[in-house]
Amino acid sequence: MRDLTPDLLTRFRGEWKVQRHALKIQNERLKQFFKFCHDMKWILENPAAKLKPPKVKEKPVYAFPKEDRDAILNAVAEDDYLLTLNLTMRYSALAPVDIVNLKPQNLHADRIVTKRRKTNKRVNVKLPPVVVERLKALPTQAGGFWFWNRKEKQSKHETATGNLRRMMRPYFEQANVYQRDEHGEAVYEKDEKTGELIPLLGTLYQWRHTFVHEHIMTDTPPSRIAELIGDTLKTVMETYAHFIEERQAQLDKAAEGSWNHEELETYRK
Numbered sequence: 110m111r112d113l114t115p116d117l118l119t120r121f122r123g124e125w126k127v128q129r130h131a132l133k134i135q136n137e138r139l140k141q142f143f144k145f146c147h148d149m150k151w152i153l154e155n156p157a158a159k160l161k162p163p164k165v166k167e168k169p170v171y172a173f174p175k176e177d178r179d180a181i182l183n184a185v186a187e188d189d190y191l192l193t194l195n196l197t198m199r200y201s202a203l204a205p206v207d208i209v210n211l212k213p214q215n216l217h218a219d220r221i222v223t224k225r226r227k228t229n230k231r232v233n234v235k236l237p238p239v240v241v242e243r244l245k246a247l248p249t250q251a252g253g254f255w256f257w258n259r260k261e262k263q264s265k266h267e268t269a270t271g272n273l274r275r276m277m278r279p280y281f282e283q284a285n286v287y288q289r290d291e292h293g294e295a296v297y298e299k300d301e302k303t304g305e306l307i308p309l310l311g312t313l314y315q316w317r318h319t320f321v322h323e324h325i326m327t328d329t330p331p332s333r334i335a336e337l338i339g340d341t342l343k344t345v346m347e348t349y350a351h352f353i354e355e356r357q358a359q360l361d362k363a364a365e366g367s368w369n370h371e372e373l374e375t376y377r378k
Contacts, residue, residue, distance in 0.1 A: 110146060113156045122163065132163050170348055171289045172322035173315055180284035181311070191276065193243040194256055197221075198313055201234050202320035202338045205313050209257040209269040216244055225339035226266070232339040277313060286311035321349045328359070 118139070127135055143157035173181070178199070185191040198208055206226045215223045220235045236244075244255065252259035257269040281287075288296040288309040297306040317338065324334045331345045338345075 110152050115156050115160055118156055118160055122160075136160075136163050170318050171293075171315060172319040173286070173311070177284070177286045177311065178319065181280065181286055184280040184284040185277075189243070190247065190256075191280065193240075193247050194273070195313075195316065196240045196243060197236070198316035199319065200236050200240050201232075202317045203232065204317055205270040205273055206266050207232075207339075208313075209254065209266055209273070211255050212253050213244075213249060213255070216241070228339055228341070230339040232337070234337055273313060278310060281310040281312075284311075288312065288315070318349065321345065325349065326359075 122136065122139065125132065125135060140157045140160060143152070143155050146152050147155040147158075182192065182195060182199075185195055194208065197203070197211075198205075201208075201221050203211075203221070203223070204225070204227065207223060210226065211221070211223065215221055219238065219241050220233055222231070222233045224231055247255055249255055250258040256273065257266070259269070288311055290296055295308045298309050299305070300307050321334055321338060324337070325331075329337075332342050334349075335342045335345045
């Protein structure tokens with residue numbers, strides 16, 4: 110470990126396969142590891158202390174507007190499986206990795222009770238009666254899961270979530286639902302074969318953004334939103350609330366409510 114230098118660590122980090130937010134987290138773990146080694150005096154200098162943060166382009170956080178929500182649900186309306194999937198994600202805010210791990214045992218009367226794979230935080234969220242009815246009527250697949258046909262024990266959840274993305278792709282195309290940035294502009298990606306810029310289709314994960322967006326706009330306290338989605342208050346405030354333009358109107362109203370109009374009148378020209 111004494112032979113490691115910032116340059117070697119940078120090259121090592123360049124070989125990682127993870128991207129975006131996962132890259133930032135793994136980089137922080139690397140820095141914390143070497144800080145611990147230095148604090149324990151296993152090394153005299155910390156080679157990660159001045160390691161520059163990786164350049165990360167975060168995916169846009171964009172909630173489905175009403176017209177997109179309606180278009181998606183209408184597109185899958187004839188498919189009981191996909192309609193139940195989308196409704197469950199829409200009203201539970203569970204990420205795809207959590208959805209594929211759902212079993213009937215997770216349904217307690219009118220609520221989903223589970224633990225998020227990413228944060229290991231408990232989620233206990235109440236569902237609308239219609240969604241509960243649809244889940245109860247939905248046949249389970251191999252392994253006892255609703256949305257994962259896990260025939261092999263070594264099968265990974267990445268395969269299941271990838272299958273859901275592929276299944277939903279034609280429906281997002283049919284509904285004309287695309288990813289947008291915080292300004293509502295379509296997000297484009299360069300085609301690796303043609304070099305042409307193509308708009309990115311919507312994703313199932315955007316149901317989670319939509320859930321948080323709606324709660325923020327109805328003034329649900331951020332700490333309560335964090336509990337509902339099984340995440341941290343920091344994530345709610347930095348990842349979600351930051352990108353909601355409509356939130357500014359609420360902030361303006363709060364600011365105006367604090368004005369002392371009697372005092373201000375004394376300074377009117």
